[in-house]
Amino acid sequence: MTRSCVVSVGLLLLAVSTLTYGQGLLVVTDPDQVVRLPRPILIWPPDRPVVRPEPPAAYKIKQLEVNARLLDQVAQVQVSQSFTNTGSRQLEVAFLFPLPYDGAIDSMTLLVDGKEYPARLLKSDEARKLYEQIVRKNQDPALLEWMGTGLFKTSVFPVPAGETRTVSLRYSQLCRQHDGLTDFLFPLSTAKYTSHAVDEVSFRVTIESAQEIKNVYSPSHSVEIKRPDDNHATVTYKTKNEVPTEDFRLFYDVGKGKVGTRVLSYRPDEDDEGYFLLLAGPKIESKDNEHQKKTVMFVVDRSGSMTGEKIEQARGALKFVLNNLREGNLFNIVAYDSEVESFRPELQKFNEETRKAALGFVEGIYAGGSTNINAALRTALAQLQDSKRPSYVLFLTDGLPTVGETKEMQIVDNAKEANDVRARIFAFGVGYDVNSRLLDKLAREGFGQSQYVRPNEDIEDSVSRLYRRIESPVMTDVTIEFAFDEKHEELGKPVSRVYPKGSFDLFAGEQLVVVGRYKKAGPVKVTVRGSVAGEEQKLDFPAKLARHSEDETAGFIEKLWAVRRIGEILDELDLKGKNEELIEELVKLSTRHGILTPYTSFLADEDTSIRDTASNLRRADRRLSALAEPSGAGGF
Structure with missing residues (x-):
């Protein structure tokens, strides 16, 4: 099973000169030490003299709450963790969040004395500067920074002795599916790092499928499953005062009948380009005597x-x-x-x-x-x-x-x-x-x-x-083409910036997953070409690209596309070095779509208005103009 929907809330608590895993581990290290991305996070203490040993930071994880919604292959997950400073001194706390390549953090909030402070997305240098200003004022900010591929760090200061803070993250992820089986994995185990128990751990996963759900199963935990109808399921798990020893894993499979083809599109503004997601499972039988050499x-x-x-x-x-x-x-x-x-x-x-x-x-x-x-x-x-x-x-x-x-x-x-x-x-x-x-x-x-x-x-x-x-690959060298009908050929190519690029192979039971952008709305023809048992084949089916989306139901497509485009830009920067034009595009995409990168950070502080941050800042021009304001870009 491939790696899919993998997100860890292994949390590193950074307290003065103390680095603490949020679910238990206490490791002495340098707070300014660069952390490379392993799986999971391993921090090695540097060699440095200790002038005067300080008492280790004392903390307790009060609650870890995970709420996930699986809509076909799309996971939207809300993670909240509460911790209490049980020591006698004030702490600055940092959490590290590793994410898979396709994971995208949508938002972050900080809860102080029952009041929620949503995050705002800033350029990294602006966020760090503002965070340090607030720290000097002894107020409560939280900063979420990109630290490498799929690794983010959020800092919270101060956490007074005896007080509790709650940090919440929301992320989205396109799960992988094979042979009708969808795999959701949330790394939870901490026993290999610590013996500290978590007061309360709770999971709630709701599943919504266009096809009939056949089975729901967790090989890792004793979950409670409710099935209100054939297309929905709710999975819950709760435990108290326990050290999590296994990652939370959940499988569900759908009917083996003919898998349909679906093109979802999202266009909130008719004056802007739209986004589409293609999910297709071509009905191609792979016979034993047709194995391709x-x-x-x-x-x-x-x-x-x-x-x-x-x-x-x-x-x-x-x-x-x-x-x-x-x-x-x-x-x-x-x-x-x-x-x-x-x-x-x-x-x-x-x-x-x-x-x-x-x-x-x-x-x-x-x-x-x-x-x-x-x-x-x-x-x-x-x-x-x-x-x-x-x-x-x-x-x-x-x-x-x-x-x-x-x-x-x-x-x-x-x-x-x-x-x-x-x-x-x-x-x-x-x-x-x-x-x-x-x-x-x-x-x-x-x-x-x-x-x-x-x-x-x-x-x-x-x-x-x-x-x-x-x-036994069902189809090799698969390519996807979009075209208008003959009456509208003068409109040109319907789609652009399509991912994945190039050709790929399709194996038995797999789905085609393609995201891209489009300018012109209306009916289009989608053609899937490839080689089946050495012979060229093509499959045609109709689709429609929306002129205007009335609601946010398919809004996740915008972020899925942006994650792939940002990943492409980061790879280009890694390969060819710094390029101001690419960095500018990356910052625009990151700010518009709310995706963390090395050049942007979330910031939550007590001056943030929930009403302001709840406003719709989807349009790029509004987001970019907000960057020029002293308080940074408006948030979520």
């Missing part, structure tokens, strides 16, 4: 950190793939540490002889040495020659690049340059020390996906589940 390249990390159970599981995953390849497929194995070693110098035809030889090679893979990711990927991709044959690279690592080329974007650029056949790269990150930012970029540029295996999860199981999916 393909190439599978396995790239496995055998560095020293893979010692023990990890390398055993990696060998098991390799054996599973080798025992499930088909006659006519091509394959090879690249094992790497400081050096790179291939099973054979070139791709091998799969047969009984090569299978046995490859299994012998797998048995000889042992862990030791450093991690040369760049050389391993270049070696693997250089062996792929046939662009007409679907090619898949299963890339597994548990660490960071430590030898050879170690710069993230250079590794990504080198892999992209070497990938002449448009091979799909599926990256597996094992454990908590992986460079998730690097793996996510490799997967995106490699037309694939990134997945993460926790230390207590089985590598072999994760790889085998993915291989079963790609073993």
